[in-house]
Amino acid sequence: MDLFDTPGTLVPIPIMDGELALLPQLALPLSNAAILARLLAETPWRAESVVVYGKRHLQPRLTAWYGDASYTYSGLRLEPLPWTALLLELRAAVEAACGHRFNSVLLNRYRNERDSMGMHSDDEAELGDDPVIASLSYGTARTFVLRHKNNKQTVRLPLEDGSLLLMSGQLQKHWLHGINKSTRSLGERVNCTFRYIV
Ligand SMILES: O=C(O)CCC(=O)C(=O)O
Ligand SMILES: [Mn+2]
Structure with missing residues (x-):
């Protein structure tokens, strides 16, 4: 069966030590x-x-x-902006697709091929144990790289325009993830990671 035979359904991507699922178009x-x-x-x-x-x-x-709570990472404390009508609409669609609730969202804008995000885990204390994080992407596709912390196994997933990636289970405990710079010229991408701050 092809991924696109099941619109509206997150398709599990089998990996060890964590859960990952992809919906090609929300x-x-x-x-x-x-x-x-x-x-x-x-x-x-x-x-x-x-x-x-x-x-x-x-x-x-x-x-x-954006959201209902402040967030601290890499020594940076972020005070939340109030939800916009659009972000509330995106959140409702993401919650319906995932069956999980979210009370905040981090927006990342990659202006071109030189923008990136270093390898990291979303394992801050305020996300609780085994956080559920939903990542919604718009614009130019970028490659999402996952690397296992122990055996260095690497998984590469192109995150296409309109796609939703769900990270859950022990994924943040055992894997790093990030977005590399590219040598090819690339257009704008906006990624929204919905989170639940405990
Ligand atoms: O841009 C992406 O797809 C990754 C974003 C991410 O990992 C984060 O915001 O923690
Ligand atoms: Mn992350």
């Missing part, structure tokens, strides 16, 4: 292009700086944090 009454345009226009995008190994760096992407 159904919404708006087009992917319209959602991307609104996310780009309506978000107060910021270039945040973070401290890595004692040195302050600008993150190689733009971000915005």
Whole structure:
């Protein structure tokens, strides 16, 4: 059976030590292009700086944090912006597709091929044990790289325009993930990671 035979259903991707599932296209009454345009226009995008190994760096992407609670990572405390109508609509569709509730969302904007996200796990204490994280992507597809912390097994998944990736189980405990820079010229991508802050 092809992935596209089951619209509306998350398809499990079998990996060890964690759960991963992909929905190639989240159904919404708006087009992917319209959602991307609104996310780009309506978000107060910021270039945040973070401290890595004692040195302050600008993150190689733009971000915005929405939701009901503040969030701290890499020494950076993010105060939440209030939910917008669009983000509430996206959240409702994501919750319906996943069967999980989310109370916050981190938006990441990759402006071009030079923007990236280093390998990390979403394992902050405020996400609780075995967090469920839903990652919704719009715009240019980028390759999502997962690397097992012990055996270094690597999984590469292209995250296409309109796709929804669900990470759960022990995935954050055992795997790192990130988005590499590319040598090919690439257009804008916005990724929304829905989370539940305990
Ligand atoms: O852009 C992506 O697909 C990954 C985002 C991510 O890992 C995060 O926000 O923690
Ligand atoms: Mn992450």
